[in-house]
Amino acid sequence: MLDHRLLIVSGKGGVGKSAVAASLALQAGRRGASALAISLSDPLGLATHLGVRQLSYDPQFVAPGVAVAAVDRARALDEYLRLQLHVPRAAPLGQFSRIFQVLIDTAPGVREIVSMGKPIFEVWKNDWDLVIVDAPPLGQLLSYLGAPATIAALVPSGAVQDQAARMRDTLSDQSVTGLLLVATPEELPTIETHETLAALADEPIVDVVGVVTNRVISRMPIDDDVVDTMPSGSVRAAAHLHQTLADDQQRWIDELPEGPRIPYHFGVLTAPELAATLTDGWDDI
Numbered sequence: 001m002l003d004h005r006l007l008i009v010s011g012k013g014g015v016g017k018s019a020v021a022a023s024l025a026l027q028a029g030r031r032g033a034s035a036l037a038i039s040l041s042d043p044l045g046l047a048t049h050l051g052v053r054q055l056s057y058d059p060q061f062v063a064p065g066v067a068v069a070a071v072d073r074a075r076a077l078d079e080y081l082r083l084q085l086h087v088p089r090a091a092p093l094g095q096f097s098r099i100f101q102v103l104i105d106t107a108p109g110v111r112e113i114v115s116m117g118k119p120i121f122e123v124w125k126n127d128w129d130l131v132i133v134d135a136p137p138l139g140q141l142l143s144y145l146g147a148p149a150t151i152a153a154l155v156p157s158g159a160v161q162d163q164a165a166r167m168r169d170t171l172s173d174q175s176v177t178g179l180l181l182v183a184t185p186e187e188l189p190t191i192e193t194h195e196t197l198a199a200l201a202d203e204p205i206v207d208v209v210g211v212v213t214n215r216v217i218s219r220m221p222i223d224d225d226v227v228d229t230m231p232s233g234s235v236r237a238a239a240h241l242h243q244t245l246a247d248d249q250q251r252w253i254d255e256l257p258e259g260p261r262i263p264y265h266f267g268v269l270t271a272p273e274l275a276a277t278l279t280d281g282w283d284d285i
Contacts (some may be wrong), residue, residue, distance in 0.1 A: 001178065001180055001210060002024065002028050002031070002130060003176075004130065004177060004178040004209070005123050005129075005130060005131065005176045005177070005182060006063075006119060006123045006130075006131050006170070006176055006177040006178070007024065007131070007133070007177075007209075008133045008135050008179045008180065008206065009021040009132060009134055009135060009144075009180045009190065010135040010136065010139055010141045010179065010180075010193045011122060011138060011181055011182030011183055011193070011214075012138050012183065012184075012188060012189040013135065013137040013139075013216075014137075015183055015184045015189050016182060016184070016214045016215065016262075017045075017182040018045030018046045018048075018134050019045075019214075019271070019278055020051050020133045020180075020212055020214065020262070020278065021037055021046060021133070021278070022037060022046055022049035022275040022278075023049075023051050023275050023276075023278035023281075023282065024132055024212070025037040025050075025066050025132045025178075026050075026063055026066055026276070026279040026284070027279050027282040027283075028065075028066070028129070028132070029064055029066035031204060032065070033130055034065045034127075034130070035065060035066050035067070035117075035129065035130045035131070036059055036066075036067050036121045036122055036128045036130070036131050036132070037066070037067070037069075037131075037134065037275045038067075038069050038070065038071060038118065038131065038132070038133050038134065039068075039070040039071065039134045040071050040115050040116070040124070040134065040135050041115075041134075041136040041137075041140070042134075042136075043055040043070035044105045045083075045135045045178060046068060046070070047068070047070075047269040048272075049271045049272060049275040050062045050272065050275065051079075051271075051272040055068060055069060056069065056070065057069060057070065057071070057076075057111070059137045064102040071115050071118045071119075073114055076115060076118045078115050079118070079121070081227060089159060094188065095214065110147075110151065112143050112146075112147035113148055113150075113151050113164060113167065115144065115207045116144050116145075116147055116148065116167065116171075117163075117167065119131050119133045120167050120170050120230045123170065123176065132222035138192045138195075138196050139192070139270050141196065144232075145171060145179075145205050145206050148164045148165070148167035148168035148171060148204055148242075149164075149168045150212070151164035152164040152165040152168055157188060160234060168203050168205070171205060171206050172205055172206065172207075174207040177206055177207070178207050178208070178209035178210075178213075179206045179207065179208045179209060180199070180208075180210055180212060181193055181196065181208065181210070181211045182214055183213055183214065184213070184214050184215050185213055185249035185251075185252035185253045186249075186252055189252075190255050193256065194255075195218075197257070209259045210260065210285070211256055212259055212260045212262045213253060213256050213259065213260070213262065214262045215262065215263075215264040216264060217242065217245050218263065219246040219247070220239065220242055222239075227240060227243060241251070262278060263280060263281075265277055
């Protein structure tokens with residue numbers, strides 16, 4: 001997963017994708033790489049897990065070699081116009097921005113390509129060994145991933161078409177970009193993960209490098225008969241509940257693709273503590 005230049009992390013909302021993205025960035029830094037984690041849609045999750053009150057468009061370092069940022073669409077648009085379309089710095093962007101803002105709100109794929117352009121541009125800059133994207137949830141993911149191809153097909157020629165095509169090629173280059181899906185062993189995350197995998201199999205716009213199963217509850221290494229012989233009370237009830245939850249999860253684990261499994265971390269953990277714990281866990285996977 002960490003061998004790519006661009007790693008996109010997504011999953012159904014609520015499965016812990018931000019925590020996984022944060023921990024991978026920290027793990028990359030621990031291995032001596034420079035890593036930039038970028039939030040595309042909800043900056044709060046990534047910020048919370050990395051111990052930052054608020055993310056900014058400009059990267060801020062949170063650990064040795066590890067920085068974090070969030071996409072601001074207005075600033076991303078300004079950067080796109082100046083750096084990608086080569087609009088002169090002396091040119092007033094007010095009118096350009098207003099025109100493009102209308103396009104962002106109405107034209108298919110423009111909003112998404114402006115957002116996706118930021119992490120891809122960071123890869124092109126070669127300032128980081130790895131850029132990790134905390135991507136939108138699965139319901140929105142394909143529109144973001146497919147935006148460069150959509151724009152490249154809509155625009156017949158010119159700088160916009162060239163940049164969209166280059167972004168499309170970056171996403172589809174398996175040596176550069178990988179998609180990591182995060183799921184919990186439950187019905188809806190499992191179904192949405194399979195739907196996303198099927199859609200990407202039909203239209204392979206990005207290489208899926210793995211599926212992480214998060215919050216896995218392992219069965220206690222005791223027989224159910226032993227649990228039944230425990231004195232009635234909270235301890236036996238907790239043991240029964242634990243085994244039942246583990247059995248319920250196993251059905252969905254069996255349906256998810258093989259891949260890293262992250263245990264459910266019981267106890268009260270702050271978001272930064274959870275990210276640190278997950279970071280430690282990658283050493284054993």
